[in-house]
Amino acid sequence: MNLGSVKENINLEKRISITPDIVKKYLNLKLNVFLEKNYGQHVGIQDKDYEDAGAQILQSKEDVIKKSNITLQVDFPDENLFQYLNENSSLIGLFDPVKNKSVINKIIKKKVNIFSLELLPRITRAQSMDVLSSQANLAGYRAVIETIYKFNKAVPMMMTAAGTIPAAKILIVGAGVAGLQAIATAKRLGAIVSATDVRSVAKEQVESLGGKFLTVDSNERLEGEGGYAKEASEEFKIKQKELLKINIAKSDIVICTALIPGKKAPRIVTEDMIDVMKPGSIIYDLAVSQGGNCAYSESDKTVDKNGVKIIGERNILNKIPITASNLYSKNLFSFVNNLLNKDKDKININREDEIILKTLLDKEI
Amino acid sequence: MNLGSVKENINLEKRISITPDIVKKYLNLKLNVFLEKNYGQHVGIQDKDYEDAGAQILQSKEDVIKKSNITLQVDFPDENLFQYLNENSSLIGLFDPVKNKSVINKIIKKKVNIFSLELLPRITRAQSMDVLSSQANLAGYRAVIETIYKFNKAVPMMMTAAGTIPAAKILIVGAGVAGLQAIATAKRLGAIVSATDVRSVAKEQVESLGGKFLTVDSNERLEGEGGYAKEASEEFKIKQKELLKINIAKSDIVICTALIPGKKAPRIVTEDMIDVMKPGSIIYDLAVSQGGNCAYSESDKTVDKNGVKIIGERNILNKIPITASNLYSKNLFSFVNNLLNKDKDKININREDEIILKTLLDKEI
Amino acid sequence: MSANLLAIFYLISGVLFILALRGLSSPETSRRGNLFGVLGMVIAITVTFLSIGNFSTVFIYVLILLLLGGSIGALIAYKIPMTAMPELVAGFHSLVGLAAVFVAISAFLNPEAFNLGSPGDIKLSSLIEMSIGAAVGAITFSGSIIAFLKLRGIMSGSPIIFRGQHYINLLLGLSIIVLIFYLCTTQTDSFFWRIITISFLLGILLIIPIGGADMPVVISMLNSYSGWAAAGIGFTLENSALIITGALVGSSGAILSYIMCKGMNRSFFNVILGGFGGSTANKKDAEKKPVKSGNAEDAAFLMKNASSVIIVPGYGMAVAQAQHALREMVDTLKKNDIKISYAVHPVAGRMPGHMNVLLAEANVPYDEVFELDEINNDFSNTDVAFVIGANDVTNPVAKTDPQSPIYGMPILDVEKCKSVLFVKRSLSPGYAGIDNELFYRENTLMLFADAKKMTEDIIKSLNS
Amino acid sequence: MSANLLAIFYLISGVLFILALRGLSSPETSRRGNLFGVLGMVIAITVTFLSIGNFSTVFIYVLILLLLGGSIGALIAYKIPMTAMPELVAGFHSLVGLAAVFVAISAFLNPEAFNLGSPGDIKLSSLIEMSIGAAVGAITFSGSIIAFLKLRGIMSGSPIIFRGQHYINLLLGLSIIVLIFYLCTTQTDSFFWRIITISFLLGILLIIPIGGADMPVVISMLNSYSGWAAAGIGFTLENSALIITGALVGSSGAILSYIMCKGMNRSFFNVILGGFGGSTANKKDAEKKPVKSGNAEDAAFLMKNASSVIIVPGYGMAVAQAQHALREMVDTLKKNDIKISYAVHPVAGRMPGHMNVLLAEANVPYDEVFELDEINNDFSNTDVAFVIGANDVTNPVAKTDPQSPIYGMPILDVEKCKSVLFVKRSLSPGYAGIDNELFYRENTLMLFADAKKMTEDIIKSLNS
């Protein structure tokens, strides 16, 4: 069986789906690996590295896709390549099914099994394939690095002969995977970190990283299925707003990570909060591609409101493509491994398996 | 008495010499403070903030300089302003006397007392004025932030369901003020940090921050006066080279901070070392304006050698102008305070005072 | 053998017994301590024989009895599994108690042999002493039997409580005193026998309300009783070996039960009197599967004597912010030449890399931290796994039960270690909400406490 | 008063003495302990009077002597400054020693009064006992006098050593034994006096080679001797109060000196025999200015009883990487309701913000960390400054001596605290290379050790 991957549109997506390390693992499963020429060059991985690992480099995208029973991507391949997809072959990636219905339908029409890993159920067995976790984690880390880079002060407290530099105050909105890693990273750098979330278990988790939790005083239970959050009531939102207004005014950096699965991201940081922020403060809105947690935030833009920078990037992971790709490709490998039958010689679309059932987009949508 | 400061050339220098906090302190000494319009706007400090603190805003550079008995700058004011400098007034800043002999001579001719704070003796009493320390410290911090921002991997070790992200290895060359702060910052972020220096006391200091010290096996004593380093012998350099070659090859990030006062910075990271570095690695050369510790490094450029980025910036402190200015302005205040007589009503150029004697450029050079 | 020499030898054997107990103050000297005890016993027995001196045929019978009893004792000692230790000690106590009763009876029947007067005209002080000895011996006997039955599982371990229990016990106690008084004034046999009977009854009633969990305390208390009985007999027989040893055993047993109560955070008097207040807690315990729970000292002991320890941190360590204490504990262990590694499970904690953040904060060297694949084979060659606030990531159900929500997750095979220590606050499950069968394993010791608190306590024990 | 009742009262007073010592196991019970001691003494004296019973005029004299001695004792006890405690105890010992000698002499001169036979025909065992009592008493007396003189500064504190010292002592010791032997066989007076004379000499020779620093150990050892002397006399007088108390004091004193030696890391035997090895170290000490140096217990005690403590970290904390231990110590102190702040000097350490990095690593809350200006006024209202590895930043010479290299640097005014603890390894200077006069101040206690080690030890003491 053959497995392949073609170069992404590297202006939009710098991550790759197969790293040289993973090539070896596929070979161990007796899968041949085909890659497009210069597949990883943009992140410093040369074709030679792949060949050394045992992959075969083909000259064109078509060649790769034509040969492959399983095609691994981050984003869709170019639409004009769809024609080369083999019938009954599998296409695996992060395809954002809510937004890309029509494209997906086109592929389904080709009798291609398309799997979108955002849909992975959050069950323990799927943890090693959990792309959302692995990528959100890095996004949380990187969001802190991004803001600190843009911040025109030093973050840690330093008491020096020339006076004291106060520690920066960083507020994290949403303490999911990304939020927690952001807390950890900010803490490490010596910031004074606080965080808020709708889920009450988040308090303990935030404190387990040494952060301060801002509790919205409410007895609503907003834990949903699979550990995700539910949308909050109006009353809750008002209370949250009061709490945040005070705290955001004191913050130097705010990192927004709040999401509700399948819904638009909640709007949490509002205009009036931004008005009272100190000039030079920075807001990083990780939720921007799902609509944003923050007023004014725009994809791939840095908005300046009275000296407050509001940064939103669609794909922050392009900033640490190597690490992100390492984890992504391992997630894919675990998924493929689970997709194969016991003898690892053919794909086994076992609809009994929750993992396969939930990720497979087999009905036109 | 009047004290003034004009806007720097903000393309080259974003730091300022007087912050609103410090204005108040000067007023307490009964000094009037005059500033050029829009003095701190580029870092988010408005004229109103200064006026609230008690400073007087003047429309032009000339006005400020004409009024001032003491002029505080980071860099020289524009040469065409020299004519307005009052006789017997004082000009204080960071003027790099080694490089700027002719300019300085021009000013001396005007009977202006010019003080350059690089020349401050490293005595305990001068610690609060020690600009080199305060700025080097921030440079060390920021160099780490810069490289980590440019680094295409995550720095801290993370053992995750999608595999382990190894901790980045960061090597600091030169463990002076900047080097130590770089060590501390890198450690905080979870990197594996090692450092090297010629001074043997540096070992304990590096370890006191949790870093690993790479000891060059030699019994030369390279501690010079005031805690500075002396130039090393050839034998030492060869030994150092062997040691570093092994360690640099393993490093993801190298930060160079080695300096020898009054000499060109030692060349420590050589071409052959860079050759064996992994693509994606980054070298930050803080010594670039003194000639650089690293082969290929160029001021204000990022050089790419086989995927290894070598970054050199003349003025890294432009990246954290607020904090840098806070400390710089406090250093200046301590210096001015020491320059005044007991009643704080006139300048007292007391050549008995080592601090004044060493910093005053009164002989043409 | 002169009386003086005899007394000196008894003194020596008393001192040897003191040294025996003293030896147990540290594991190094403990075996020597036991030998002192044996020596003391040999001396005591030998000089007793020598003092009597009539090496007639009877002597042979005595010797046979001695050897017979000895062989049985030795057999039991070798055959019994180590886990049955508490009930064994309880069983042995009952023997001492009974022996004390018999000696008292013998003296009562034949006072001339002991220089205590003649039947019906026994010296007052001796009469008091021997009845106290007999009563305490009888309580020890029947109490120990109940403890034995409970521990052995023949009787239910749960406390048997009825109204007025304490009043009945009080009544029985008082009646023993009254009977002794009558015995002394009337010298009537029957009182003596009634004292013994009532004491047997009292022994039973004293122990039945005490729950299985408190049994070790009870055993130590019975130990103490048997000591007092021996001392009582010692006064009767004017034998200083018995007095010294009896007082020694009596007071040390009492203190030991007090110390154990303190260690378990239980009130000494509640335990000894049984059933006061503690009853409900015991009832709940009875329904659960048994776990072995230990304290900081046990953990310190196990790790100090290990040659390698693997630390398995989990979310609980993060919650307790125990990383610094953990690092310090490890430093202390390392000073004892114990090899330490940290095993970090990929999903330990609540965020990817959660453990790494905390371990780095505590300056744990990177080369001591291993991921699952690297270290999983090492557990089987490791003495102790110290699982601190982790739970799901060690749960073997992930390998065995396809129905389990964590089925298929790779786990850290901590159960392959010789001993597994689990530091957590309770038996509650972790994130996945499922029970962990490791808690109930033979080689597991639960350390119920906040992770930071427990780690600090372990450090204290390691240092003392 | 019957002999039995007397013996019982003596037993009671012995038990009270045991309880007195036991009371000192914690500061809370210590005062009660002392009262037990007083009570025991009152009982012992009273029953002794009662047992004699001849309330003649002589009795008045005795009472007067008692009150006279008592008043002198009380006066001394109230007048003496607390710092002179060690020499006071030494002085008191000499009295006990002398009293023992006198009692022995009295018994020797008038054995009938004690039922020991008649002069020239004293019971053998009594003779042995009383000569041992007299000899040990004499050694105690002269030894204590020497110790007193050394501590008082009347004699030089440095050890006096000469060749063959140990052989001479051995010889003297042997000759005492030989003399006792002759005394027993010949019952000649002169031997008795010689025993006492030689013992006086031996006492002097035993103590002169011991350096001033080891005096506390010696005092405790002399205490032990006085106990043995009392016990010896007790055997002579067949008095169980003396036997019990003497043995108690004798063994406890010996153990205490052993414990103190262990605490000071000195060999017990070297100290007791004097001059073995330790001499050179002592000589060097003598040249330095005196500093008060304490141990972890002292530090723990001071801080536990403070209401506020300011921590002053410096480069030494960083070198020792003591920040985590420090944080733990502070946590422990906080549990005792002690207010803690950290005072960070602008140039503490070797890089700007050095301390902040480490304190943040140990998760010290930011609002407990203060810069110099914020906290410098607080020192005067603070009980303890805990200076850990800092030096230059506390050196008052910066304010007073314009010649000093650090003149003009603002410093943390730690000396304004009631007590200042300095944790550092030695008296060596810091970065600036200058001596810190604070080390020699009255209210300073030096804690010489690695900062991490010391902090850990303090934690241990705080917890015990």
Next chain:
Amino acid sequence: MEIDPFIFRLSIFILSIFVGYYVVWSVTPSLHTPLMSVTNAISSVIIVGAIIAGLSGDIKSIFNLSNMFGFIAIFLAAINIFGGFLVTQRMLQMYKKKKKNK
């Protein structure tokens, strides 16, 4: 002025109680189980009484009731002596093994 030996015995008894009290406090908690078993073993000094009881009186009437009780007591105590010390030894051996492994 003779003191009743009972007083002496009382003194001995009381002092022994103190010794017992202190000895146990100094035992490390991890050795509490062996401690229990060794004190149990020691408490079988009662055998001294049993021997006296068993062998007392006239040699001819040695099998009377009083002596029989003594004999049984000897037997019971003997079980305890051997069993107690041996089991303690076994327990302590465990502690030793662990040490040696190292």
Next chain:
Amino acid sequence: MEIDPFIFRLSIFILSIFVGYYVVWSVTPSLHTPLMSVTNAISSVIIVGAIIAGLSGDIKSIFNLSNMFGFIAIFLAAINIFGGFLVTQRMLQMYKKKKKNK
């Protein structure tokens, strides 16, 4: 079969040694100085001997040499008793004061 009282005294002596040994180990090091001073005070039970020595013998010959020694011993011991206990009390008072300050 009478036991010599000496044997009993020996037993008492030895047991007391054990008690002394254990008691001291349980004293906290910070109380070592008061401990020293209280044992010193206690060791003045020698006064019991002194009183016997002083008041022994015939009332008429009470001022002979033997008794004189006894008298002096009483005086010396008395100093120690009062001085010792009072000084201990003073020391312990310090510990108390510190506590109260809090």
